[in-house]
Amino acid sequence: MPKKTNRNTKYIFVVGGVMSGVGKGVTTSSIGMILKARGLNVTAMKIDPYINVDAGTMNPTEHGEVFVLEGGLECDQDMGNYERFLDTTLGDGNYMTTGAVYQHVIEKERNLGYKGKCVQVVPHIPLEVIGRVKRAGEKAGADVVVVELGGTVGEYENILFIEAIRMLKLEQPDNVTTVMVSYVPVPNKIGEMKTKPTQHAVRALNSTGVHPDFIIARSDHALDAKRKEKIALHCNISKERVISAPDVDSIYDIPLSFEKAELSDLLLKRLSLKPKSPSKLGPWKTFARKASKVSHEVHIAVVGKYFDTGDFVLSDAYISVLEAIKHGAYKIGVKPVIHWINSKDYTKGVKKGDLDRYDGILVPGGFGETGIEGKIHVIEYARKNKIPYFGLCYGMQLMVVEYARHVLGLQGAHTVEINPDTKYPIIDIMPEQKKLMAESNYGGTMRLGAYPAKLVQGTIAKTLYKKNEVSERHRHRYEVNPEYIEQLEAEGLVFSGQSPDGVLMEIAELPNAVHPFFLGTQFHPEFTSRPLSPHPLFVGFVKAAKEYRGTQK
Numbered sequence: 001m002p003k004k005t006n007r008n009t010k011y012i013f014v015v016g017g018v019m020s021g022v023g024k025g026v027t028t029s030s031i032g033m034i035l036k037a038r039g040l041n042v043t044a045m046k047i048d049p050y051i052n053v054d055a056g057t058m059n060p061t062e063h064g065e066v067f068v069l070e071g072g073l074e075c076d077q078d079m080g081n082y083e084r085f086l087d088t089t090l091g092d093g094n095y096m097t098t099g100a101v102y103q104h105v106i107e108k109e110r111n112l113g114y115k116g117k118c119v120q121v122v123p124h125i126p127l128e129v130i131g132r133v134k135r136a137g138e139k140a141g142a143d144v145v146v147v148e149l150g151g152t153v154g155e156y157e158n159i160l161f162i163e164a165i166r167m168l169k170l171e172q173p174d175n176v177t178t179v180m181v182s183y184v185p186v187p188n189k190i191g192e193m194k195t196k197p198t199q200h201a202v203r204a205l206n207s208t209g210v211h212p213d214f215i216i217a218r219s220d221h222a223l224d225a226k227r228k229e230k231i232a233l234h235c236n237i238s239k240e241r242v243i244s245a246p247d248v249d250s251i252y253d254i255p256l257s258f259e260k261a262e263l264s265d266l267l268l269k270r271l272s273l274k275p276k277s278p279s280k281l282g283p284w285k286t287f288a289r290k291a292s293k294v295s296h297e298v299h300i301a302v303v304g305k306y307f308d309t310g311d312f313v314l315s316d317a318y319i320s321v322l323e324a325i326k327h328g329a330y331k332i333g334v335k336p337v338i339h340w341i342n343s344k345d346y347t348k349g350v351k352k353g354d355l356d357r358y359d360g361i362l363v364p365g366g367f368g369e370t371g372i373e374g375k376i377h378v379i380e381y382a383r384k385n386k387i388p389y390f391g392l393c394y395g396m397q398l399m400v401v402e403y404a405r406h407v408l409g410l411q412g413a414h415t416v417e418i419n420p421d422t423k424y425p426i427i428d429i430m431p432e433q434k435k436l437m438a439e440s441n442y443g444g445t446m447r448l449g450a451y452p453a454k455l456v457q458g459t460i461a462k463t464l465y466k467k468n469e470v471s472e473r474h475r476h477r478y479e480v481n482p483e484y485i486e487q488l489e490a491e492g493l494v495f496s497g498q499s500p501d502g503v504l505m506e507i508a509e510l511p512n513a514v515h516p517f518f519l520g521t522q523f524h525p526e527f528t529s530r531p532l533s534p535h536p537l538f539v540g541f542v543k544a545a546k547e548y549r550g551t552q553k
């Protein structure tokens, strides 16, 4: 049996039925949020069933954005959703993959941690999972741990995690509940809402010994009474626990629509948990209302490359960037219209007027050569035409490369990531990274997680942050080459944020008098922006875009 814990922590497992990509992450975040609004201490976890030890080695076109936690773990983008909805900072222990679990169990076995026992897939893998779930709850002092299991029921991949749910429920029947997020299609040709896939998904889950207590029925449309009854009857769940979750305009409305169905009350009742307060969703409601009401548009071009998967466009690769733009925009009362620009389209240069319909241009983080010259051309255009520009990580490094090439006149200046033999290595590899790369030691070895930066008086960064020192999350191997700093500064580039020892350039900008907003960060401010507390640099960028639009009229 799993080790007992003292606290009476409750566990809500969220599993997927029918298919993935129907909003399990936002559902998990929203469940956490409505329970937090009842005065409870809530933490959220994600389990990813793939073998990768973390998400850091995956191409974003495979699996969306790689989110970075404060502690430095590279994880799934859903962790970002949890942090944003719960307005909390999660620990590295709140995320696990099959790879991480197995790696630990095997290491423990090698260290005689199982004291001579035969170490088996069951029970030892689920026990390790349960241990992690409990520890995350304990560490957060949580009343409730909401755990999202990636993938859908019926897949081989997540069977051992479902086994963990079964075992924990056997140990603590009153403390564990399972929510299935299912998809209820309305096939075009049939024109009727079909519940059969959901029935099959519940049966698949039942075959593992787990029964869902709740079904969140995702669909284009709201469930009608007939469909609700049908799901309830065939899936063996009372009617009020079948929650209709139709498509909404904004993800921020989802917690509110869950509360219309009194989901927090139902969950608390199921778990015999007393709320500490009536539902306090006031600030969130105000925010969601604001988000739906703004009409004054600001057009932001996000210039990236992780868009195409086959014939489809995947903006998920930049989800935190998109959310951070929205937070900043709603704060100043404008509606952000995002244009996904493929940098490969500008490899040969930007034609006059091509980018003039955008009020702001953002180059997010990235790796490798594809589309890089396109990004540099776009940055040059933004600088020369005084279009507000915001560069994140790679977007900052390329902004410095562009400045070196076109203002300092250092032809062929580059980042050594792309051209190791460049005559002008403006962006160089960090010394400690060189060895790791030579050993092909790529997993979890970048400069990761939160590091402090000191801000320089009289700069845009300092004015926006209103602080002397900030802490921001990083994910990079390269940096502005210290040998070129003097030269860059002499030509007007300002390094407005620096590591406390003055070695690493964390923020670069042009003074206000020269350009309305031309700023880049070596770190990723998008990871810490929250709906109710937008990141100051994003607010500053969108504000500059709004003002720029004003001047164009």
Ligand code: GLN
Binding pocket: 364, 365, 366, 367, 368, 392, 393, 394, 395, 397, 417, 475, 476, 477, 478, 479
């Ligand atoms: N490729 C760059 C580096 O490793 C930038 C990384 C990023 O944008 N996250 O430094």
